[in-house]
Amino acid sequence: MPHKPRTNSEKKHRMKIKNLKRNGAKALFGDRCQDCGYDKYWEVLEFHHIIPRNESGRPAVNTVFEWKWDKCRDEILEHCVLLCPTCHNVRHLKEKKSTYASEIDI
Numbered sequence: 001m002p003h004k005p006r007t008n009s010e011k012k013h014r015m016k017i018k019n020l021k022r023n024g025a026k027a028l029f030g031d032r033c034q035d036c037g038y039d040k041y042w043e044v045l046e047f048h049h050i051i052p053r054n055e056s057g058r059p060a061v062n063t064v065f066e067w068k069w070d071k072c073r074d075e076i077l078e079h080c081v082l083l084c085p086t087c088h089n090v091r092h093l094k095e096k097k098s099t100y101a102s103e104i105d106i
Contacts, residue, residue, distance in 0.1 A: 018065040021072055025065075028073065029082035035091075038084040046088045047080045052095060 032039035
């Protein structure tokens, strides 16, 4: 049976709940970058999977925030770190370099 289309009100409510969970999860990490300690604007902090999703098979963070809070919290605490955008980009760059090096047998 096809899903009933959601109203704008339902969509806004779901987005509000996801944002509350995202903000709560950031607070679990002290609202600061786990690599450099940045904490001026906690809103810009991003979650990063410790083991890349393509290797671990873990769900996307946005999907996790649709889960019930207890399950969401446990997933984030076990499989993610909170990073500022710069540190997040550096981690991805290092992962790419590591993958590239192993592919060419360095």
